Amino acid sequence: MNTNPYSSDLRIGIVGLGAVGASLARTFDAGIPGIRLVGITVRNPERAAGVLANLKNPLALLDLEELVQASDVVIECAPAALLPQIALPVLSAGKKLVVLSSGALLESPHLIDLARLHGGQILVPTGALLGLDAVTAAAEGVIHSVRMITRKPPRGLVGAPYLLENFISIEGLDKPKRVFKGSAREAARGFPANLNVVVALSLAGIGPDRTALEIWADPSVIRNTHLIEVDADSASLTMTIENIPSDNPRTGRITAQSVVALLRKMNAPLRIGT
């Protein structure tokens, strides 16, 4: 833990030691100039022991209140349903919260007011997506439409509430099947562990009700693939990303790297990209 009050290192706390949290812990443990990992909050310390044992530096297991006290920036990498309870103490303390479960922000807009009230900040990284720099720039003018088409290996969609509620089977597919067509807001409700990216896109652009999404369960892809088309008065954008899965088949490897890139930029003397 950083006990030196004169250090200018950014003190980082992580909540959740799954695919993203463990990747971040390993990266920070290996050392990034100006960034110091001060602790982690987990649900199950016994399950965390394996990851923690392989770090070079001992990492403090803290409860959420202790983590908030010790950190300048807390990174939420936990299940979406926990976002409000994780965000509350961080934002009430006027600190910065990096949100990976960005889909859950739509159900908790009060968190933005909380951040405003206490001088905190919610940071949504580009995560498993691309191009949010160009979309936010386009949003300074007029964006006419935003459309995203996602293709996922069926196993990355298993258990999504929308599929269960609508009795949509994705077992044994031998060709792509469109399983959803609707807005980013509807997708966030129906696929809370799968489509954070479209919510981030919608918040960067024209909002969750006007951002259109199709989801395909596609047995021919091994990567989560997102195609985005934006039509604006400044530019037309067509962008694709093919994400190599991490330890969690729902989560692209690039997600954790996006958080590292965001943190590196925070105090950097040269900052590239919007």
Ligand SMILES: NC(=O)C1=CN([C@@H]2O[C@H](COP(=O)(O)OP(=O)(O)OC[C@H]3O[C@@H](n4cnc5c(N)ncnc54)[C@H](O)[C@@H]3O)[C@@H](O)[C@H]2O)C=CC1
């Ligand atoms: N914004 C984006 O681009 C992306 C966001 N995500 C989202 O990021 C979040 C994390 O993703 P993964 O690491 O892949 O998920 P994961 O399922 O691998 O890990 C979540 C971890 O949180 C832990 N956890 C559960 N309850 C907890 C509690 N009360 N306190 C602390 N930890 C707790 C679980 O034990 C698990 O280790 C998910 O909500 C996921 O949907 C994932 C990929 C891309």
Ligand SMILES: O=C([O-])CC(=O)C(=O)O
């Ligand atoms: O948005 C998400 O939660 C995950 C995702 O689609 C990806 O990793 O490609």
